[in-house]
Amino acid sequence: MDLEQFRQRFTENFSEFGELGASVSVWQHGVEILSLAGGFRDQENTVGWTSETPVLFWSATKGLAAATVLHVLQNEGLAIGHRVSHLWPEFAAAGKRDVTIGQLLSHQAGLCALSGAVPVNDHEAVSSALAAQEPHWKPGTAHGYHPRTFGFLADEVVRRVTGLTLGSYFRQTFAEPLGLALWIGIDPDLADHVAPVFAAKTGLPKGDPFYTAFLTSDSLTARSFASPRGLHSASALNTTEARTASYPGFGGIGTARALAQFYAMLADGGRLGSRTFFSSATLALMESTLATGADRVLLMDTAFSAGFMRDPLGPDGRKLRCTFGPSLRAFGHPGAGGSLGFADPERGLAFAYVMNQMQPGVLPNPRSLRLIDSLYAACG
Numbered sequence: 001m002d003l004e005q006f007r008q009r010f011t012e013n014f015s016e017f018g019e020l021g022a023s024v025s026v027w028q029h030g031v032e033i034l035s036l037a038g039g040f041r042d043q044e045n046t047v048g049w050t051s052e053t054p055v056l057f058w059s060a061t062k063g064l065a066a067a068t069v070l071h072v073l074q075n076e077g078l079a080i081g082h083r084v085s086h087l088w089p090e091f092a093a094a095g096k097r098d099v100t101i102g103q104l105l106s107h108q109a110g111l112c113a114l115s116g117a118v119p120v121n122d123h124e125a126v127s128s129a130l131a132a133q134e135p136h137w138k139p140g141t142a143h144g145y146h147p148r149t150f151g152f153l154a155d156e157v158v159r160r161v162t163g164l165t166l167g168s169y170f171r172q173t174f175a176e177p178l179g180l181a182l183w184i185g186i187d188p189d190l191a192d193h194v195a196p197v198f199a200a201k202t203g204l205p206k207g208d209p210f211y212t213a214f215l216t217s218d219s220l221t222a223r224s225f226a227s228p229r230g231l232h233s234a235s236a237l238n239t240t241e242a243r244t245a246s247y248p249g250f251g252g253i254g255t256a257r258a259l260a261q262f263y264a265m266l267a268d269g270g271r272l273g274s275r276t277f278f279s280s281a282t283l284a285l286m287e288s289t290l291a292t293g294a295d296r297v298l299l300m301d302t303a304f305s306a307g308f309m310r311d312p313l314g315p316d317g318r319k320l321r322c323t324f325g326p327s328l329r330a331f332g333h334p335g336a337g338g339s340l341g342f343a344d345p346e347r348g349l350a351f352a353y354v355m356n357q358m359q360p361g362v363l364p365n366p367r368s369l370r371l372i373d374s375l376y377a378a379c380g
Contacts (some may be wrong), residue, residue, distance in 0.1 A: 020357035021049030027264035058335030061252030066307020106290035110135025144296030151249020167246030182254035185246035260352035267343035
């Protein structure tokens with residue numbers, strides 16, 4: 001596989017696309033076939049970025065959270081059709097008795113925004129607010145991205161079943177056994193090793209329905225991205241307090257190599273080395289679309305499996321966009337500003353890209369998309 005164009009485009013990201021520090025990792029059939037890193041951790045260009053530099057990757061955390069929930073369900077013999085209220089009785093309030101775990105994971109529960117101003121660093125308060133919240137649409141009849149509440153919903157399911165936080169379960173089940181530099185709540189003594197993230201230097205594009213709604217304070221889009229309250233800026237996530245807290249919807253920290261290695265396990269039959277983590281039935285849930293079409297929060301067509309994002313298809317069965325490459329089986333999750341991780345079981349491929357200089361938007365931008373195009377061009 002000739003990846004020279006891939007390497008060239010990675011270099012161009014720094015000279016032509018405003019990259020500061022970044023790394024990318026590609027795995028195939030459980031083996032890393034490419035690792036690139038460059039740039040700087042800081043805006044003064046004094047501390048170099050390496051393949052071992054961990055950084056916040058925002059909503060790319062949701063893929064890790066989804067896999068964690070599915071692993072818990074697999075171990076307990078629970079189906080995604082199981083009612084959330086059976087595990088979390090308080091959740092039955094306000095017409096949510098029949099909401100399933102599958103609807104929760106696929107952003108169909110209608111709980112993308114909270115009616116009250118609940119602080120993001122108070123898990124119990126957020127959990128209580130979600131249990132009491134009336135859905136913004138009848139669950140199961142529509143879908144809309146849950147940018148911040150998703151992590152709290154997933155976390156509560158894990159807590160109710162295992163007694164552990166989602167971050168702790170992920171660490172004990174995946175990160176430690178596999179030696180992955182991945183955390184959903186990093187150890188305090190490692191917090192200073194994390195590269196800071198920096199807000200986008202350019203403003204939001206004008207005229208796009210999503211960005212217009214995002215800037216309209218009373219829209220469902222704006223309210224979804226604003227609740228729970230707090231930790232809305234890049235600088236706020238650079239603190240030790242934020243890095244060590246468990247935020248499964250947007251607080252994941254790690255290296256591109258570790259994120260890609262996790263997806264490599266998902267792309268290769270749920271196995272890595274001599275260990276098998278997922279059954280074929282659970283893996284099928286990751287690549288089977290549960291919700292697709294008009295997204296009430298992102299205001300574009302989106303598609304979701306059981307917690308992972310998928311590329312939506314048009315009436316002709318072709319992808320409307322190729323966030324995760326050309327394969328119809330691929331799944332993963334992007335993060336705000338440009339980070340991305342995904343698995344392609346069809347080719348046994350896994351890809352991850354992380355960086356510290358954000359760009360506007362919640363979907364991947366040309367810095368990673370150009371790399372993905374080059375990767376698949378090399379695959380033939």
